[in-house]
Amino acid sequence: MGLHVFQCFGIVMFCFCLTTSLILLYAKGEVYFVGDDSYGWDEFFDFNDWSYEKEFHAGDILVFKYESSLHNVLQVNSTAYENCIKNSYTHRFTSGNDSVILEEGRAWFICGVGDHCENGQKLHILVTP
Ligand SMILES: [Cu+2]
DSSP: OHHHHHHHHHHHHHHHHHHHHHHHHHHHOOEEETTHHHHOSOSSOOHHHHHTTOOEETTOEEEEEOOTTTOOEEEEOHHHHHHTOOSOOSEEEOSSEEEEEOOSEEEEEEOOSTTTTTTTOEEEEEEEO
């Protein structure tokens, strides 16, 4: 009898927690690991192919994971993106585990180390409301 009540309470709590986490998830937006969790932010990967079928919305979060001694993340404008200009950026991230909250509009990211950008370590996305 006591056990039965305890089990019911457990199930109710489980459902409550599940609902709460779902609400939080939707309220805070999606979290995207750039290049997926296994590959991450690295050279010789087609990040625009990775982003192609994803829909990014304001409030979503991009997470760049990489070895901080090998790469970094520069948020740049379209010109710097196209031409891999590394000394002109709006944000520079270097922790190796960087979260960027997306704002509406276009966003461009490149790696500022060596010729990584030229080797394809660059990402361009469109963020809708
Ligand atoms: Cu790099």
